[in-house]
Amino acid sequence: MYPARAVVDLTAIRDNVRSLAAHAPTAQVMAVVKADAYGHGLVPSARAAIAGGATWLGTAQVCEALELRRAGVLDVRVLTWLYAPGAPLREAVEADVDVSVAAAWALDEVVAAARAAGRTARVHLKVDTGLGRNGLTPVQLVELLEPALRAEAEGAVHVVGLWSHLAFADEPEHPTVRAQAQVFAEAVRTVEQAGVRLEVRHLANSAATLTTPAVHYDLVRPGVAVYGLSPVPQLGGPERYGLTPAMTLEAELATVKDVPAGTGVSYAHQYVVERDTVLGVVPLGYSDGIPRHASGGAARLGGPVQLGGRRLGVAGRVCMDQFVVDLGPGATDRAGDRVVLFGTGADGEPTAQDWAVAADTIGYEIVTRLGGRVPRVHVGDLGESVEPAVAAAGRDRAEQVVR
Structure with missing residues (x-):
């Protein structure tokens, strides 16, 4: 699991x-x-x-x-x-x-x-x-x-x-x-x-x-x-060319805790909270392919995520297995809540291209660098074009995500 x-x-x-x-x-x-x-x-x-x-x-x-x-x-x-x-x-x-x-x-x-x-x-x-x-x-x-x-x-x-x-x-x-x-x-x-x-x-x-x-x-x-990624993002996104990003990277929120103003976040305290707030830990890091170059600091937050319909960003340095997001004062998010790092963008979630911009790289690298320990869950009904076991596993996982 x-x-x-x-x-x-x-x-x-x-x-x-x-x-x-x-x-x-x-x-x-x-x-x-x-x-x-x-x-x-x-x-x-x-x-x-x-x-x-x-x-x-x-x-x-x-x-x-x-x-x-x-x-x-x-x-x-x-x-x-x-x-x-x-x-x-x-x-x-x-x-x-x-x-x-x-x-x-x-x-x-x-x-x-x-x-x-x-x-x-x-x-x-x-x-x-x-x-x-x-x-x-x-x-x-x-x-x-x-x-x-x-x-x-x-x-x-x-x-x-x-x-x-x-x-x-x-x-x-x-x-x-x-x-x-x-x-x-x-x-x-x-x-x-x-x-x-x-x-x-x-x-x-x-x-x-x-x-x-x-x-x-x-x-x-x-x-x-x-x-589904645009190879020419400066000319147009996927939708311009009739493409849809196929991958959604998601995680369950881990630790959630209240912290006081002045708390340093992650290695070297590159990010320090300015007011009492709530921090959340996302259990993905650079060993999973999350680019360390997308870390956040005092000047700007890092790689974007979506949680509870709001857009947040990496606060502090991306670590080997995890990174932190500043959920904001009074946040009511709980451990286990779904965090979307990137997807199609249709529901306002970030895209792989957004992460590419945050890490000063290209969308190709964002999807390709994902580590082997991150499970790939395949969904979508292609009939006989997909092995029955693969299709069944994808449907089961899709139902779990919906629930």
């Missing part, structure tokens, strides 16, 4: 994918479910995305892709793209997982894995068009084409995709967006002229899916937008 939980609405994930597909009607949708589906729960979120129309799933790590296959997620393509030498690529090939190749050594290891597995590996070549991160430079891409085509002639690999990632997609008018698109278009021409028959070309992440139709190509790869 943990005194907090992340309630994940699978119906919202499903509907978000439908909205994203409507923004990119000429492309297929790859729902990116890396990092435990941005903290929302890998397998249930993947099934919800499929129910919304996703025909691809994307994972950073090979182990994530294998977990999906072991869970019986078999009816969509899965791409994995980030690994070091010695990764379990044979298992990935055997599980019919598409593998990205971003370096010459990676092609060698994929070929060896395919030979060991006795089946053809499906490969996506990753080209670095200007992000300066993972991927082949355009020169390296040309150099890799000959060995890739030899491996394809052997039957070891089938080059099915070419892809890249944008550096400034969240600023659609930034000149690098057009520059990278031009580099990618040239890379597509180079690969196709060499004789590669691509099934999919993909460049657009969440932000580009919503704001830059020119780079949708055959496949878009939304990530954070699948979970």
